[in-house]
Amino acid sequence: MxxxxxxxxxxxxxxxxxxxxxxxxxxxxxxxxxxxxxxxxxxxxxxxxxxxxxxxxxxxxxxxxxxxxxxxxxxxxxxxxxxxxxxxxxxxxxxxxxxxxxxxxxxxxxxxxxxxxxxxxxxxxxxxxxxxxxxxxxxxxxxxxxxxxxxxxxxxxxxxxxxxxxxxxPGPGFNLDQLNSLFASNGLTQTDMIALSGAHTIGVTHCDKFVRRIYTFKQRLGYNPPMNLDFLRSMRRVCPINYSPTAFAMLDVSTPRAFDNAYFNNLRYNKGLLASDQILFTDRRSRPTVNLFAANSTAFFDAFVAAMAKLGRxxxxxxxxxxxxxxxxxxx
CATH class of the missing domain: 1.10.520.10 (Peroxidase; domain 1)
Structure with a gap:
């Protein structure tokens, strides 16, 4: 989320x-x-x-x-x-x-x-x-x-x-350990956390939540988590250095108005806007689940429904x- x-x-x-x-x-x-x-x-x-x-x-x-x-x-x-x-x-x-x-x-x-x-x-x-x-x-x-x-x-x-x-x-710069710790404190597993993050498939975020990531990113320094360079350039156009406080970007640039598994496919191509999104694919511990959800929308939907039920309790x-x-x- x-x-x-x-x-x-x-x-x-x-x-x-x-x-x-x-x-x-x-x-x-x-x-x-x-x-x-x-x-x-x-x-x-x-x-x-x-x-x-x-x-x-x-x-x-x-x-x-x-x-x-x-x-x-x-x-x-x-x-x-x-x-x-x-x-x-x-x-x-x-x-x-x-x-x-x-x-x-x-x-x-x-x-x-x-x-x-x-x-x-x-x-x-x-x-x-x-x-x-x-x-x-x-x-x-x-x-x-x-x-x-x-x-x-x-x-x-x-x-x-x-x-x-x-x-x-959760913060936009959280790593996997921070995410898992926070969600576990609410009775949610890593799989639940990844499934709920899939709600970003129709999500938006304001520039102030990712502007530091897109303007301090250095490909040659092996910045972790990585970002697709074409995607990086497009996000800099959306949020220039002197961005408006109300400016925002879609978290799923492929199908921003459809609740689907495109969010996970985007992560596989390093198109996760928030560091806390991209880390789900970059970290080897969570990557298999991202790959599963990217390849199988039914698996994502089933996991999301189960996680929403747990969240609601x-x-x-x-x-x-x-x-x-x-x-x-x-x-x-």
């Missing part, structure tokens, strides 16, 4: 924090498919309809929704805390990597919540955390990826923690620790 913050500092804080969040445990027991089958049977189809409409209006809803879901689960567990807005801006969505979360995706989730709340008998029944999980599933299938059922039954968090955001998300709130918000941007 989107690596949006440089550096690997604060890993000690991360370990302590993960002990607090948890990676599933007893919370998994409350999650199941078709959770709203009797209480709000049209919830999933309504969310899909709203997300589809917004995706047609702005493709940013696709990668933006996936990034929202990933960031939400990694920061405080899958509890929609990323959606909470503080009047003074002192919230998760305005901190570190979360400050670049897609406003189009946020709006789509809020509209989906409003549409579900308006369904007969559904007011106060469906959590924002579940709507975000549904929407993440929907943007994958709507852009050509696999269709799959999603476990539901999450509660919404009652608070947020802006201070930890920069410590618990991180830090699920239960009992008095959570609630079902009336609106996603504020606690009840």
């Amino acid at each position: 989107a690596r949006a913050a440089h550096g690997g500092g604060g890993m000690g804080l991360l370990v302590a924090f993960v002990a607090l969040v948890g990676v599933g445990g007893g919370a998994r027991a409350q999650l199941r498919q078709n959770y709203y089958g009797s209480t709000c049977p049209n919830a999933e189809s309504t969310v899909r309809s709203v997300i589809s409409q917004h995706l047609q209006q702005s493709f940013a809803v696709g990668p933006g929704t996936l990034r929202l879901f990933f960031h939400d689960c990694f920061v405080r567990g899958c509890d929609a805390s990323v959606m909470l807005m503080a009047p003074n801006g002192d919230d998760e969505s305005h901190s570190g990597a979360d400050a670049t979360l897609s406003p189009d995706a946020v709006e789509a989730i809020n509209k989906a919540k409003a549409a579900v709340e308006a369904l007969p008998g559904c007011a106060g029944k469906v959590s924002c955390a579940d709507i975000l999980a549904m929407a993440a599933r929907d943007v994958v299938s709507l852009t050509g990826g696999p269709s799959y059922s999603v476990e539901l039954g999450r509660l919404d968090g009652k608070t947020f923690n802006r201070a930890i955001v920069k410590h618990v998300l 991180i830090g699920v709130k239960t009992g008095s620790d959570g609630e079902i918000r009336r609106v996603c941007t504020a606690v009840n």
